[in-house]
Amino acid sequence: MRVHTSYAVEAHGLFKKFGDNIAVDGVDLSIPRGGIYGVLGPNGAGKTTVIRMLATLLRPDGGEARVLGHDVAAESKTVREKIALTGQFASLDEDLTGIENLILLGRLLGFDKRAARSRGMDLLNAFGLADAADRQVKKYSGGMRRRLDIAGSLIVTPELMFLDEPTTGIDPRSRNQVWDIIRTLVAGGTTILLTTQYLEEADQLADRIAVIDHGQVIAEGTPGQLKSQVGAGALTVRVADPAQREEAAGVLERTLGGDVVREKDSAGLSVRLGEGTNASPALIAMEESGIAVETFSYGQPSLDEVFLALTGKPTETEQNDDDAASAAETAEATL
Amino acid sequence: MSQETETTAMGQERSDLPSSGVKPGASQPRAERGSPAGGTSTEAEKITKVLLPAEQRPTPSGPVSGSITFGWRAMLKIKHIPMQLFDVTIFPIMMTVMFTFIFGGAMGAVVSGTGQTGGPAVSEYVQFFIPGIFVQTLIMVTMYTGMTLNKDISKGIFDRFRSLPTWRPAQLVGALLGDQVRYTLAGTIILSVGFIVGFRPAGGLTGVLAGFALVLLFSFCLSWVWTMVSLLMPNEEAVMGVSMTIIFPLTFASNIFVPTETMPNWLSGVVDANPVSVLVSAVRELMDGTFDPGSVLLVGVYCAVLVAVFAPISMFLYNRKS
Numbered sequence: 102m103r104v105h106t107s108y109a110v111e112a113h114g115l116f117k118k119f120g121d122n123i124a125v126d127g128v129d130l131s132i133p134r135g136g137i138y139g140v141l142g143p144n145g146a147g148k149t150t151v152i153r154m155l156a157t158l159l160r161p162d163g164g165e166a167r168v169l170g171h172d173v174a175a176e177s178k179t180v181r182e183k184i185a186l187t188g189q190f191a192s193l194d195e196d197l198t199g200i201e202n203l204i205l206l207g208r209l210l211g212f213d214k215r216a217a218r219s220r221g222m223d224l225l226n227a228f229g230l231a232d233a234a235d236r237q238v239k240k241y242s243g244g245m246r247r248r249l250d251i252a253g254s255l256i257v258t259p260e261l262m263f264l265d266e267p268t269t270g271i272d273p274r275s276r277n278q279v280w281d282i283i284r285t286l287v288a289g290g291t292t293i294l295l296t297t298q299y300l301e302e303a304d305q306l307a308d309r310i311a312v313i314d315h316g317q318v319i320a321e322g323t324p325g326q327l328k329s330q331v332g333a334g335a336l337t338v339r340v341a342d343p344a345q346r347e348e349a350a351g352v353l354e355r356t357l358g359g360d361v362v363r364e365k366d367s368a369g370l371s372v373r374l375g376e377g378t379n380a381s382p383a384l385i386a387m388e389e390s391g392i393a394v395e396t397f398s399y400g401q402p403s404l405d406e407v408f409l410a411l412t413g414k415p416t417e418t419e420q421n422d423d424d425a426a427s428a429a430e431t432a433e434a435t436l
Numbered sequence: 437m438s439q440e441t442e443t444t445a446m447g448q449e450r451s452d453l454p455s456s457g458v459k460p461g462a463s464q465p466r467a468e469r470g471s472p473a474g475g476t477s478t479e480a481e482k483i484t485k486v487l488l489p490a491e492q493r494p495t496p497s498g499p500v501s502g503s504i505t506f507g508w509r510a511m512l513k514i515k516h517i518p519m520q521l522f523d524v525t526i527f528p529i530m531m532t533v534m535f536t537f538i539f540g541g542a543m544g545a546v547v548s549g550t551g552q553t554g555g556p557a558v559s560e561y562v563q564f565f566i567p568g569i570f571v572q573t574l575i576m577v578t579m580y581t582g583m584t585l586n587k588d589i590s591k592g593i594f595d596r597f598r599s600l601p602t603w604r605p606a607q608l609v610g611a612l613l614g615d616q617v618r619y620t621l622a623g624t625i626i627l628s629v630g631f632i633v634g635f636r637p638a639g640g641l642t643g644v645l646a647g648f649a650l651v652l653l654f655s656f657c658l659s660w661v662w663t664m665v666s667l668l669m670p671n672e673e674a675v676m677g678v679s680m681t682i683i684f685p686l687t688f689a690s691n692i693f694v695p696t697e698t699m700p701n702w703l704s705g706v707v708d709a710n711p712v713s714v715l716v717s718a719v720r721e722l723m724d725g726t727f728d729p730g731s732v733l734l735v736g737v738y739c740a741v742l743v744a745v746f747a748p749i750s751m752f753l754y755n756r757k758s
Contacts, residue, residue: 158595181599184599186595193593193596196512205508208508209497209597209606227483237516281480282483285484286487289487
């Protein structure tokens with residue numbers, strides 16, 4: 102039976118508890134077919150639990166969810182025929198080689214051994230992994246693993262693909278490759294539901310975003326709508342000569358308004374920008390005042406800032422991940 | 437801290453700033469986002485081309501082919517990590533040789549009924565003991581099934597397996613089928629050592645193979661107990677602890693080492709009912725060339741009960757595992 106629905110996912114009051122810990126606390130989602138839907142939130146917000154319930158790996162304790170028109174609890178087998186899951190930690194067998202992983206999945210999906218091998222080789226070729234076909238996955242780099250993982254989800258084309266933090270822990274170049282792959286899949290008609298800890302990733306990829314915190318959706322909308330709720334990004338400047346920092350701070354204050362924050366190092370300054378504020382005059386003014394600027398950057402609000410704006414309190418996650426991401430960003434831009 | 441697009445020097449990458457100035461929060465047009473690096477467009481084409489049209493999608497594997505595929509995975513594991521066979525090779529040799537020469541001299545006196553100890557008694561004991569240690573070692577080896585599974589299913593790939601439209605028990609059945617290879621290997625080693633120390637079964641090759649097959653069947657069925665244990669316990673060590681607690685009384689309170697007639701009455705009744713004793717008796721008979729349908733049938737009943745009870749519990753736990 103074919104069920105026609107314009108929604109890839111419809112969830113109402115989804116609830117899940119592990120012992121005393123409420124992981125998902127009444128999540129409603131309406132995800133249209135086609136395009137990319139981003140679920141954004143810090144570690145432990147409940148993103149993975151939501152995905153696992155939608156992918157029929159975990160039974161909801163309350164509420165209901167329909168995936169491509171089918172109930173995840175009552176019609177789980179039908180749901181599984183239409184979805185593919187790429188888990189947060191590579192959903193691959195590390196001891197097996199790349200091609201063996203794909204043959205394994207191919208055979209389970211109904212190909213005979215020969216067809217599974219040729220399908221696997223086709224995928225490895227398309228994902229630039231043909232050279233690593235006979236290498237054990239444990240010897241793959243993070244980026245290669247991710248690509249193989251995604252290839253494993255494409256042995257048959259899913260109608261809905263779950264990607265749980267597809268770029269966490271991989272280098273910027275691999276991340277861009279993964280982004281390109283994701284965009285290609287969407288162009289091919291697959292709906293993608295991805296979770297991420299990075300606002301930038303959600304902004305780059307998603308058509309709509311749900312922000313999750315403490316198991317609840319605290320905001321939902323297009324990236325533009327969310328960002329306008331959050332307001333602005335920040336301009337960060339490093340002066341070449343620390344002695345000129347105060348002078349530079351004065352220029353920034355005068356041209357941009359707002360509070361200028363002195364960074365921990367002796368040369369850094371940052372200022373939050375209001376919606377629609379033009380940052381260029383500040384840079385020009387500094388040049389005119391003879392202040393040598395070593396670097397400047399204009400950044401989007403970080404996930405932390407989004408949370409601060411939406412909830413009035415910072416995320417409770419450890420900052421390591423975010424810092425690592427920013428470091429990766431910086432490294433990439435410097436290349 | 438903001439996620440930044442940092443510039444290395446003043447002026448560089450200034451083209452990033454539109455002449456109209458920086459508009460915070462303004463979303464860039466989609467086409468300009470994350471501009472693919474050179475060559476990616478062909479990569480995108482390749483990926484688009486490799487996507488399988490919906491009508492070419494095969495029917496997912498059924499229970500049999502699914503289980504065989506998971507069994508194949510277990511074989512690949514052995515190929516890639518041969519060290520995992522260490523336990524099934526060294527352990528049986530140790531057990532057989534140790535028990536034969538340490539206990540054989542004394543036990544043989546009892547088993548033969550002549551009261552004579554020493555060399556000839558060892559040879560008497562070997563005939564009695566090898567089918568028993570054969571069963572014990574295989575039962576011990578089945579324990580590793582649970583430990584391996586416990587570690588295996590906590591890995592990411594099991595999430596993927598569980599999200600596939602296949603017959604779910606295949607994931608466990610296949611693992612158990614794959615373990616048959618380990619059991620066979622362990623069994624072959626014990627029997628070889630047995631022959632070396634003087635085991636001469638009257639039932640010949642047919643009898644030995646029949647006994648072997650029966651033990652493999654029993655091992656498969658017993659493995660469901662360890663499957664359940666592995667799904668209940670948080671880690672490998674806990675699985676091992678629980679398994680040992682079950683295995684020790686099960687194998688020692690049996691007729692593996694000594695005939696039950698030597699035990700006090702109250703105990704021999706219990707020991708005779710022990711499924712391991714039932715199995716060992718049947719294997720002894722088969723290897724001795726005396727086929728008794730009754731004892732083989734009884735083993736079959738125990739097997740059926742083990743599977744009927746523990747397979748559904750295991751599947752229930754597996755389906756609800758988070």
